[in-house]
Amino acid sequence: MLFKKIAFVDLCQNSGAAVLAVFAKAGRLFAFLGCTLKHIFTPPFFYKNTLQQFLSIGYYSLPVVGLTTFFTGMVLALQSYTGFTRFNAESAISAVVTLSITRELAPVLAGLMVAGRVGASIAAEIGTMRVTEQIDALSTLSVSPYKYLVAPRIIAGTLMLPILVLIGDIIGILGGYVVSIHVLGFSPSNYLSQSWDILQFMDVFSGVVKAAFFGFIVTLMGCYHGYNSGRGAQGVGIATTNAVVSSSILILIFNYLLTQVFFS
Amino acid sequence: MSKTSTKKTATKPMIEMDHVSKSFGTKTVLKDINLTINKGESMVIIGGSGSGKSVTLKCILGLMENDSGVIKVDGRDIAEMDSDERHALMNKFGMLFQGGALFDSLPVWENVAFGLIHGRKMDRRQARKIALEKIDAVGMGASVADLYPAELSGGMQKRISLARAIATNPEIIFFDEPTTGLDPIMADVINDLIKKCVTDLGATALSITHDMASARKIADKVAMLYQGEIIWTGPIEKLDNSGNEYVDQFINGRANGPIAKHTEHKK
Incomplete structure (x- = not known):
């Protein structure tokens, strides 16, 4: 009986501590977010840093996003063909490829790829700057680390991911087209007109809005975990892992929530 | 002494x-x-x-x-x-950090001039001139100005960090x-x-x-x-x-x- 009581108290204590830890973490994240938003909209602005981030987050992610969406479009056409021939619905392939890519696959896959490529590098870079006291050095030189490091990355992530996704949409649909025409033997003009007819503004728009959210999430998580990195190489390693894992999970959660908002 | x-x-x-x-x-x-x-x-x-x-x-x-x-x-x-x-x-304030804490993404002169350009809003050309003077004051030549911190030895990094700490005449x-x-x-x-x-x-x-x-x-x-x-x-x-x-x-x-x-x- 006594043993059971002690076990129960332990359980309460542990679960209470876990809940408190979650709230403390959420509080720290929201404080970081609030500080970041304030610094994004108040001068001085570091234009050169922001442009640099446009390049490194946007332009240099293009090959990864392009390849991912291209092969996804290809495999989507192939898979839908093998499924749809069973009930003679081959003509729906173009619609499936176009809608899946624009609504879901381009934003989510681009988001996840950018989380791996950009989120990790942001967390590692800012984490190393924290460990080597470069962030403290910025403060002592009268420059806010939020303005100099965080704001440019978040602005670039939020604005560049939608553009990446628009390009990914085109490349993904092209992937589906290539397989449909050259492997499955569809007529090019039919395929293209079917794709175009099914497409509505909302399909592309929802994907682009999702991309903006995902870009914001990836860069925010990268900056937050890097900024609060622990000491040494191990601290930076943990920060990098946390940045990628948390942004990937948040992307999947927000993808569902945004889909619910757009299409319910 | x-x-x-x-x-x-x-x-x-x-x-x-x-x-x-x-x-x-x-x-x-x-x-x-x-x-x-x-x-x-x-x-x-x-x-x-x-x-x-x-x-x-x-x-x-x-x-x-x-x-x-x-x-x-x-x-x-x-x-x-x-x-x-x-x-x-x-x-x-000026601060010399233990590990130097130089910004590795910027060349040496920009590190030294950082407080002048961003803290004091000084024109880059003028800031570079002052940075070169400070680099000279810590006994290093202008030849290092366009190198990156990673290319310098520990002692040189410390001296550049000292130059950065004194650049704004704190x-x-x-x-x-x-x-x-x-x-x-x-x-x-x-x-x-x-x-x-x-x-x-x-x-x-x-x-x-x-x-x-x-x-x-x-x-x-x-x-x-x-x-x-x-x-x-x-x-x-x-x-x-x-x-x-x-x-x-x-x-x-x-x-x-x-x-x-x-x-x-x-x-």
């Missing part, structure tokens, strides 16, 4: 710490610290690893918040300053373990440079170190931190006759004495 050149005229306190305490979780790092540094004075805080030296410096710089007590810089309580005043205060300069990790000759070069820079600028200096040769060279006054408390403070001339057995053990580097052999590692 020529401590006679010290400016004895100015006695206005520049930095005052009044009953300052700081804890991390259950671990108390600073206990009721009282310390006054007068204008134009060079104070050196000595103490072993984990005694709270770095935390003291970071509290004054506003990089960490003290739990209790008051820290005043130039007569103003730093906790009561708004962000503009804090910005203005930071413009008075009124108060902090030196965090300025000679750690340098060979004895380079350490002496850095000490000379610090002495020269502080004298030339007429700045107030606060250094933390456990290198006694460095402390003897750059200090006007010495304070010793032990387990988060200031256990002795006095002019450098009295360091050898402090009458404090902790200080005696520390400055003579003896393994046996009142200071426990095993000192706690840094938080």
Whole structure:
């Protein structure tokens, strides 16, 4: 009986501590977010840093996003063909490829790829700057680390991911087209007109809005975990892992929530 | 040791710490610290690893918040300053970090000119000119200006970091373990440079170190931190006759004495 009581108290204590830890973490994240938003909209602005981030987050992610969406479009056409021939619905392939890519696959896959490529590098870079006291050095030189490091990355992530996704949409649909025409033997003009007819503004728009959210999430998580990195190489390693894992999970959660908002 | 050149005229306190305490979780790092540094004075805080030296410096710089007590810089309580005043205060500071803390994404000259370009909004061309002068002042040629910090040796990085710390002609300069990790000759070069820079600028200096040769060279006054408390403070001339057995053990580097052999590692 006594043993059971002690076990129960332990359980309460542990679960209470876990809940408190979650709230403390959420509080720290929201404080970081609030500080970041304030610094994004108040001068001085570091234009050169922001442009640099446009390049490194946007332009240099293009090959990864392009390849991912291209092969996804290809495999989507192939898979839908093998499924749809069973009930003679081959003509729906173009619609499936176009809608899946624009609504879901381009934003989510681009988001996840950018989380791996950009989120990790942001967390590692800012984490190393924290460990080597470069962030403290910025403060002592009268420059806010939020303005100099965080704001440019978040602005670039939020604005560049939608553009990446628009390009990914085109490349993904092209992937589906290539397989449909050259492997499955569809007529090019039919395929293209079917794709175009099914497409509505909302399909592309929802994907682009999702991309903006995902870009914001990836860069925010990268900056937050890097900024609060622990000491040494191990601290930076943990920060990098946390940045990628948390942004990937948040992307999947927000993808569902945004889909619910757009299409319910 | 020529401590006679010290400016004895100015006695206005520049930095005052009044009953300052700081804890991390259950671990108390600073206990009721009282310390006054007068204008134009060079104070050196000595103490072993984990005694709270770095935390003291970071509290004054506003990089960490003290739990209790008051820290005043130039007569103003730093906790009561708004962000503009804090910005203005930071413009008075220069800091030499232990590891240099140079921005590895920027070339050497931009590192040195960083405070001028971003803190003081100076034109880049003019800032570069001043940066080159400061690089020259720390005994390095203009040839390093366009290199990146990773291409420099440890001693060179420290000198560039010193140039960055003095680039804005600050009124108060902090030196965090300025000679750690340098060979004895380079350490002496850095000490000379610090002495020269502080004298030339007429700045107030606060250094933390456990290198006694460095402390003897750059200090006007010495304070010793032990387990988060200031256990002795006095002019450098009295360091050898402090009458404090902790200080005696520390400055003579003896393994046996009142200071426990095993000192706690840094938080």
